[in-house]
Amino acid sequence: MEITQTAKENKEKILPNQKTTLEETDPELLEIIDNFIFDETQQHNTLTYRTTTLITLAALITNQSQQLYMKILEGAIDNGIKPIEIKEVLYQTIPYAGLSKVYDFIDVTNQVLDEKGVDVPLPGQSTTNRNNRKEKGYQIQTQYFGKENIDAMKENAPKDQEHLYDFLESYCFGDFYTRTGLDDKDREIITFSIIASLRGCENQLRGHTGGNLSVGNTKEDLISAVTVLLPYNGFPRTLNALAIINEICDAQ
Template structure:
């Protein structure tokens, strides 16, 4: 994975001391304690950089990752998946970065296959089905039943927009989408209720505690110790 950090030539040229410290930790020691695949590590890193608002680092690592094991379609779907969680205000600049990196690589983004599996008529139904798969039908029904008066529409947004429009897409399987969501929420910080729910959802779709701890391990250099320790505390509490 050190080839990813080799793209940060300006740091290496002008501050070799920091470059060596960070490279040895973030692209060396950290991986001694992770069981993620190379692709999972790349997706986790890129997702964290979106949530942390690090467009320059994202661009450099994306460019290197496309020469490794990351498919253009997976990069596109990673960004799509981020929108309901970080918001379009944060994700907006990264669409431009992907376009520029793809153009430099000779990848024609408009020619990538469309991966939507819903229509305006069935997006809520399809979204609800996935919500129930990830969280359980009883959990979702209770959430809807207990919505405060005048705020029921936010649950409809979750059902149709978040899950109907995005989770139903091809290009990433359920495990990877929920894994990416977990990374985004940990990286955002201060989203404890959502992190608890999505930690359990990861378990429900087949991602185990070891994978979640490995994800936090890999992104720790980007999010810092406070968010890391808060994320680990919640994982330990939910997973036991």
């Protein structure tokens, strides 16, 4: 196999001491994907290893890629990514990809953590309660997307649909975005990566492209994110995301 030296070195760092049956069954395919994932895309990635790993885990959950998730997860723990950060990626994915896509990955993650000698449950990261979660969620929404935009969205909601926007405020933002373990920049680029990995969510991706800019992530960061996720998401979703990045960022 003609796998580049750079690809070999990066793969060993990201997936230390891990083997795949593709070495025996599909060596030509392995050459292609290893060179693409661990060399070519990395040449255009300005994100840290930590951020790259967190968004990759989020995309693999969203795409229901359990075997690849386990491999990246094991490498992440071996390379010093904190268990709390990994768990928070799981939790952050729930309101966007849905519990049905995340549920099995919680068990997988706990199994890997146990094998690595990490005790669960991990320390709690919640900072809200049933009384203040809606208020705190609203604060984060307005911080990310602007008070005028959030108020207009709520005011324009039909009366029989208002509860869905209340859920967005209290559940999505109040229960999850207020948690510690990840900062605002982490949560928004992870959310961007989740939505970019879904299908038919371009309007939501527009909103969270703007949200990323509001918390300090850059156009370069978002281009790097879709670049390193391209092998997992494919070209159609990547090019859709890239078009939205250009549309929103260039309008700022």
